[in-house]
Amino acid sequence: MTKKPNTSRLHIPEPPFRPGDTPDYSHISVPAEHTLAKPDTLCEGHETSQHALGLIRVLRFNGEAVGEWNPNLSEEQLLKALKDMMMTRAMDARMFTMQRQGKMSFYMKSTGEEAMSIGHAMALRSDDMVFPTYRQQGILISRGASIKEMMCQCLSNAGDPLDGKSIPVLYSFKKHGFFSISGNLGTQLIQGVGWAMANAYRDEDGIASVITGEGSTAEGDFHYALNFASTYRAPCIINVVNNQWAISSFQGIAMGEGQSFAARGTGYGLATLRVDGNDVLAVYAATAWAAERARRGGGATVIEHFTYRKEGHSTSDDPSKYRPEDEPDVWPFGDPIERLKAHMILLGLWDEDRHAEQEAACKKEIREIYKQAEAMGSLSGDTNVNDFTMFEQVYETPPRHLKDQIDMFKAEQD
Amino acid sequence: MPQMNMIEAIRDALDVKMGQDKDVLVFGEDVGYFGGVFRCTAGLQEKHGLHRCFDTPISEGGIVGIAVGMAANGLRPVAEIQFADYIYPGYDQIASEAARLRYRSNGDFTAPLTIRTPVGGGIYGGTTHSQSPESLFTHIAGLKTVIPSNPYDAKGLLIQAIEDNDPVLFLEPKRLYNGPFDGDPHKPAVSWAKHELGDVPAGHYTVPFESARKVASGDDLTILCYGTMVWVAETSAKMMGVDADILDLRSLLPLDIDAIAESVKRTGRCLILHEATRTSGFGAELAAQVAEACFYSLEVPIFRVTGWDTPYPHAQEWAYFPGQRRVCGGIRTIMESQ
Ligand SMILES: Cc1ncc(C[n+]2csc(CCOP(=O)(O)OP(=O)(O)O)c2C)c(N)n1
Numbered sequence: 001m002t003k004k005p006n007t008s009r010l011h012i013p014e015p016p017f018r019p020g021d022t023p024d025y026s027h028i029s030v031p032a033e034h035t036l037a038k039p040d041t042l043c044e045g046h047e048t049s050q051h052a053l054g055l056i057r058v059l060r061f062n063g064e065a066v067g068e069w070n071p072n073l074s075e076e077q078l079l080k081a082l083k084d085m086m087m088t089r090a091m092d093a094r095m096f097t098m099q100r101q102g103k104m105s106f107y108m109k110s111t112g113e114e115a116m117s118i119g120h121a122m123a124l125r126s127d128d129m130v131f132p133t134y135r136q137q138g139i140l141i142s143r144g145a146s147i148k149e150m151m152c153q154c155l156s157n158a159g160d161p162l163d164g165k166s167i168p169v170l171y172s173f174k175k176h177g178f179f180s181i182s183g184n185l186g187t188q189l190i191q192g193v194g195w196a197m198a199n200a201y202r203d204e205d206g207i208a209s210v211i212t213g214e215g216s217t218a219e220g221d222f223h224y225a226l227n228f229a230s231t232y233r234a235p236c237i238i239n240v241v242n243n244q245w246a247i248s249s250f251q252g253i254a255m256g257e258g259q260s261f262a263a264r265g266t267g268y269g270l271a272t273l274r275v276d277g278n279d280v281l282a283v284y285a286a287t288a289w290a291a292e293r294a295r296r297g298g299g300a301t302v303i304e305h306f307t308y309r310k311e312g313h314s315t316s317d318d319p320s321k322y323r324p325e326d327e328p329d330v331w332p333f334g335d336p337i338e339r340l341k342a343h344m345i346l347l348g349l350w351d352e353d354r355h356a357e358q359e360a361a362c363k364k365e366i367r368e369i370y371k372q373a374e375a376m377g378s379l380s381g382d383t384n385v386n387d388f389t390m391f392e393q394v395y396e397t398p399p400r401h402l403k404d405q406i407d408m409f410k411a412e413q414d
Numbered sequence: 415m416p417q418m419n420m421i422e423a424i425r426d427a428l429d430v431k432m433g434q435d436k437d438v439l440v441f442g443e444d445v446g447y448f449g450g451v452f453r454c455t456a457g458l459q460e461k462h463g464l465h466r467c468f469d470t471p472i473s474e475g476g477i478v479g480i481a482v483g484m485a486a487n488g489l490r491p492v493a494e495i496q497f498a499d500y501i502y503p504g505y506d507q508i509a510s511e512a513a514r515l516r517y518r519s520n521g522d523f524t525a526p527l528t529i530r531t532p533v534g535g536g537i538y539g540g541t542t543h544s545q546s547p548e549s550l551f552t553h554i555a556g557l558k559t560v561i562p563s564n565p566y567d568a569k570g571l572l573i574q575a576i577e578d579n580d581p582v583l584f585l586e587p588k589r590l591y592n593g594p595f596d597g598d599p600h601k602p603a604v605s606w607a608k609h610e611l612g613d614v615p616a617g618h619y620t621v622p623f624e625s626a627r628k629v630a631s632g633d634d635l636t637i638l639c640y641g642t643m644v645w646v647a648e649t650s651a652k653m654m655g656v657d658a659d660i661l662d663l664r665s666l667l668p669l670d671i672d673a674i675a676e677s678v679k680r681t682g683r684c685l686i687l688h689e690a691t692r693t694s695g696f697g698a699e700l701a702a703q704v705a706e707a708c709f710y711s712l713e714v715p716i717f718r719v720t721g722w723d724t725p726y727p728h729a730q731e732w733a734y735f736p737g738q739r740r741v742c743g744g745i746r747t748i749m750e751s752q
């Protein structure tokens with residue numbers, strides 16, 4: 001693939017590397033110092049404007065946890081974070097393979113971004129409503145959702161709580177504070193703000209956490225969310241997961257001349273944090289800070305989680321068509337699981353053998369759960385979903401015209 | 415019984431529901447302190463509090479978006495879109511989100527919200543204050559679309575909409591706010607005072623959806639209409655001296671197809687009216703349903719009288735509006751057909 005050069009003053013942003021190039025991200029400086037102060041959670045929004053440009057980090061590559069933002073998680077919490085990240089990765093791997101075998105129409109991995117989901121979920125209360133994208137399955141795993149039900153959703157089979165109505169990974173788990181995922185990007189951001197406004201109206205201290213990829217911040221809904229959150233001081237967190245890629249478009253297409261996605265919040269007077277998204281402790285700390293701010297009546301925080309999408313956008317995507325194949329390997333912020341592992345080894349809580357055992361155990365557990373899930377049906381055989389369920393839940397009760405259509409469909413069956 | 419115009423009836427419906435149910439919130443552009451550009455929410459903030467009736471940023475997508483989130487979280491939001499002509503930035507939130515939330519989550523989350531918005535022409539609003547976009551909404555599965563033609567129905571339908579567990583689009587024919595309008599702009603304006611449909615009971619009552627109102631009974635032809643056109647239909651039928659069976663549909667989706675079929679099967683002639691543009695308008699749906707349900711009873715082809723397929727013009731307002739001349743022409747065509 002050869003690029004044609006620009007021949008006019010029209011600026012078309014291009015990523016630094018395309019297939020065939022040798023990726024070199026040394027221009028992205030990994031802050032060596034952990035100097036960003038941790039302000040009071042009720043500080044003025046503008047007091048965090050530097051936090052939108054820097055990068056909050058806790059975990060050094062050597063495994064040390066340093067700085068004011070260190071959340072000092074307990075041994076139990078660290079073990080849980082690691083296990084949940086590993087389970088998420090194992091589930092993604094299994095589901096991807098099964099999609100390739102024709103068991104489901106589609107799947108989306110979150111590989112490389114597990115710290116965002118897990119660190120975020122752990123720092124929220126389990127009844128705080130998250131408005132996720134399709135790449136936060138880790139939140140469900142962290143909150144103890146049934147992995148079998150999740151898999152059945154992807155398989156659209158008899159065990160799918162959604163009766164096959166939605167495509168894979170568009171989960172809905174109200175009981176786990178997990179809002180129904182829309183396939184339409186961005187739309188849920190403003191809804192989450194509305195959810196948070198309802199909490200505030202009722203004087204409840206629950207908050208909402210809304211999540212978008214960096215690419216989808218270009219939707220008007222992102223502006224609506226920041227604007228309404230600012231106007232009504234809605235108790236919510238607005239998360240931008242900057243994994244560098246929106247399908248094949250690099251982050252510069254959505255970013256324009258902006259300095260960071262977190263800095264988008266500055267003009268709205270919101271608190272803004274930019275965090276190393278591959279550092280589960282930093283994600284936890286930033287989330288905990290923003291959640292406390294929201295609960296105390298300080299309003300919304302925009303958090304940019306700076307991370308990297310290690311795999312294709314979805315099972316329908318081949319990233320080697322638009323970025324160097326080894327780009328994930330040279331990404332300067334490492335892998336979130338490896339980084340937590342190094343920390344736990346340094347603390348003497350963990351070692352390579354236990355890690356290998358746990359990896360094998362996660363893989364085995366996921367395989368077993370998958371087997372049970374697939375036994376309830378799949379696209380390659382029979383999904384075991386009754387077709388008539390397609391007429392349910394359009395309205396609370398079907399109006400006359402839908403009843404007529406149910407009869408028409410019935411007649412079609414004979 | 416209290417006498418109200420349609421603005422007062424709408425305000426009264428909101429007031430009744432806000433009084434009964436703390437979960438009912440009212441918001442939109444200029445609806446708070448000022449009470450809305452058409453005054454439908456005047457006094458509600460003062461009576462029920464700043465946090466129950468408030469102004470929003472000029473952001474229709476944002477207004478509908480927060481309504482979806484609030485409704486999913488147990489409230490009963492009533493959002494106002496200042497003019498239906500400005501609803502399009504909120505269209506995605508209505509079509510893709512409010513209407514589909516129940517379905518895509520299989521009932522895990524729902525969106526019991528109401529969106530009120532003024533529609534239709536007759537006030538020299540030109541392209542941007544006159545549109546009737548109902549068919550863009552009746553095409554959406556999961557949404558209900560209703561449109562009153564008088565104060566009594568406005569209050570009852572609005573209370574019904576707020577209490578409905580599904581999202582409802584409540585269209586307010588703005589030319590009828592202050593009085594019935596028979597389509598003749600040269601006559602002095604008539605008010606709802608002393609009109610029997612301006613008798614609006616105090617307190618709580620509902621008008622069910624899927625229940626067309628019989629405006630006039632007759633055997634010569636059936637006229638299907640809603641909103642402002644109800645009044646044009648009634649006057650035009652009188653002018654033509656026909657015994658028309660006139661149905662005010664009130665609810666477009668769900669639709670009272672039984673009342674429609676009963677009437678058309680009896681008269682054998684069907685005239686369909688709307689102010690909106692013609693092609694793919696709601697009249698097309700009505701014509702199709704009448705053809706499906708009543709084809710063998712029809713004596714003559716179905717006929718539609720509508721606005722033209724142009725944007726809503728300004729100076730040419732009455733040339734665009736399907737007034738008495740066009741409706742009478744439609745009645746004549748139907749009655750003269752063999
Ligand atoms: C409104 C809308 N436009 C386009 C799409 C198609 N689409 C699905 S995912 C995607 C990329 C989103 O990228 P980003 O927001 O960065 O999230 P990521 O996939 O990187 O997690 C696009 C364009 C969509 N689903 N919805």
